[in-house]
Amino acid sequence: MLLQYRGLSWLAGGDKxxxxxxxxxxxxxKYNSNLFGQSYGIGSADVYDVAYLNVAQPFAVASDLVGQAQLLVDRVLSHPE
Incomplete structure (x- = not known):
């Protein structure tokens, strides 16, 4: 998939x-302006400045979930906040 519109994703997007x-x-x-981790812009899960805590991969299957969950845990634990 060439373009991933992560900032517009209904589950993790923070654009607009x-x-x-x-x-x-x-x-x-709207209820907590300090929320962080949402995606912005266009890019892949490998580009942290776009994906932030959105580690979802296009065309992933259930067997990929363990790896995605571990990546999410690693990102949360390494985040300064």
């Missing part, structure tokens, strides 16, 4: 704010 795009992070940010 709640008025511009309805996503779970944009809804949560």
């Amino acid at each position: 704010g709640l008025d511009g795009h309805i996503t779970i992070p944009n809804i949560l940010k």
Whole structure:
């Protein structure tokens, strides 16, 4: 997949704010402006400045979940906040 619009993902996207795009992070940010970890922009899970805590991979299958979960735990534990 060439382009991954992570910032617009309904589950993890943070682009455009709640008025511009309805996503779970944009809804949560309405009640907690300190929320962090949502994706911004276009890019892959390997580009931290785009993906942040969104480690989902396109075309992943259930057998890939353990690796994704470990990557997420590693990112959360290494985050300064």
